[in-house]
Amino acid sequence: MSAPTVLHRPSPARLRAFPVRRLPSWTTAVVIVAALAAYPLVFADSAAHNIGILALTFGIAATGWNLLGGYAGQVSFGHALYFGTGAYTTALLVRDGWSPWLAIALSLPLAALFAAAVGWPCFRLRHHYYSIATIAVAEIVFILVTNLPGLGQANGWELPVVEPSLANLQFSLLDKRPYYYVALGFFCVAALAVWLFLRGRAGNYVRAIRDDQVAAAAVGIDVHRYKLAAAALSGAITALAGGFYVMYVLFVDPPSGLGLDLSVSFTLMAVLGGVGRFWGPLLGAWVLVFVQDLTRQEFSGSGRSVDLLLYGALIVLVSITEPGGLLAILQRLWAPVARRLGRASRTETDPEPVESAEVKA
C-alpha cells in the first residue's frame, strides 16, 4: 500500500494550541474582569454592591461546581458540604482569634480532602446514582452539624465584629466596595485555578471522562484518579466561596452553610449560565442573585417562592431554546456582530479575524 497524500497535516503549533482553544482567551478574561471592576463605580448604591458581592461569591461556588459537574460530567448535588466546610472552618478559627485569611486558606485543603473522601466511594456509581449519593452525604453532614454539640447546632455561629481592616477582612457597612473587590479577587483566583486545571492534560482527560468513561479507561486514562482530582479542586474552590461568605455575613448556621437548596442553587447557576462553559456559572450567578433580590424587594418576605418560580421558568426556557445556557444564547446573538466587526477591521488593517465570539467561553 503506497502512502497516500496527506492534505492538511496540522502543524506542531496547532497541536500545542489545542487544549487552549476551548478555553476563553485572555482578551475575554480582561474585558470581563474590567467590567466587573467597574460595576461598583457605575452603580454606587449599597444595594447594588450587595448584589455584586453575593453574585461573585456564588459565582465562585458555581465555577467550582462547574469544574466537576460541567467539565468532568459528575453532577453533584452535595456541594453545600464544601461551601459549609469553608464557612464553618473559617468561623471556627476566626472565633478562636485566627486571621480570616489564614482560616480561609486552611479550609481549602480540608474541603479538597472531604471532596476526595466523598468521591472515593461515590465515583464508583454512575450518572444519577452518583448525584443521589452526593445528596445523601451532604444531608448526613447537615444533620450531624445540626445535632452534634460543638459546631453551633441549629443556632449557628455568629462571628465577632472587629475593627474594619483588610487584615481582619471586615469593612464598614456604609461602603461595601472593599468586600466587592475582595470577592472579585477571590473570583479571579478561582477562575485562574480552574483555567490552569483545564488547559493541561487533566482538562483533556476529564472532558474525555465526561464524554465516555469506558472509552477513556480503554485508552489508558485513570478515570477514578482524574475524577478525584477534579472533585478536590472543585471542593476547594467552593470552600473559598463559603469562607468569604461567612466573613461577609458574619453568621453561619446549617441552612445557610450546608442546606440542600444551596447545593441546588450552585447547579442552577451553572445550568442557567451555561454548563461546561467557563464564564457560564458567573453569568448564572449574577442573574439568579439579581432575580432573587428583585423579587424580595417587590414581594418582601413572600418573594422567597416567587424567585424560585422565576428560576424554574428560566431553566425551562433555557433548556427548550438553548441547552448551552444564557451564554450560548448571547454568543449566538453576538456572532453576526463579531463577523461584521471582523470584516470591517480586516478591510482597514487586515489583522487576525475576531475570535472571541467563536471561543466556547
Next chain:
Amino acid sequence: MLTVSDLHVDYAGVVALRGVDLRVEPGELVALVGANGAGKSTLLAAVSGLHRPVRGTVTFLDEEVGRLPAYRIARRGAVLVPEGRRLFGHQTVLQNLLLGGYHRTSAEREADLSRVYELFPILAERSGQRAGTLSGGEQQMVALGRALMSRPKLLMLDEPSLGISPKFTRMIFEVLAEIRRAGTTILLVEQNLRAALELADRAYVLQTGEVVMSGPADELASSDEVRRSYLGL
C-alpha cells in the same frame, strides 16, 4: 503474548464465559467468531480490564493482568477499540486521536499522529471536526486511529465493521492487514466471518460462552460445520 486460561465471567448475573482458553502469539492476527451473545465482546472486555473475571487468568506479556484496572492494561500495550466506536463525541478528531497517546512523549505523539494520518488521510482533512458529526465509517477510523496512537503491542477490535458501509469495511480491513504487517498483534472480534477468516492466521469459534472450535483460519473456513452454521453454505 496473550494467554487466557479457564476464564469464567458473569455478565449482569448471567454466566457469559465458562472456562475459555485462548492464546495469541506475537505477530499473529487471531479472529474470534460466533453468533450474537456467544461471549465474544465479554471476552475482549475481560482481557482489557473492563470486566472482572470470576475465575481464571489473563496473562499478557508474561504478567497476570486479570485483576488490573482497564487503564493499566491499556498502558501495558493491550488496547481495545470498543464496540460501537465510543468516541469522545464533543471533541474534535484531533483531540480524540491525541487522547489515545497522552501518556507518551510529545515527539512520539507527533510521529504517531503522522502515521495515523498516512493510514487514514481523510482524518487529516477532518482533524478540526467534532467526532460526533462524522459518518460511521469515519468514526471507526478515528476509533482505530485513537488506539494506534498509544502504539499498542496487542490491538483488540470489537466488531469494527458493525454498521459500516462495505467500502469503509474494506478500507478498515486493508489497514488492519497493514498494521499487522508492521508487527502489531491483533485480536479481532468480527461478525463478518468470511472477511475475518480471510484476514486471520487462526480463529476461535465461541458458542454460549465456550470455545467450540479453534485452528488455522483457512481450515476453519473450509470446515463443513463452520460453512453450514456460520456461512450458510
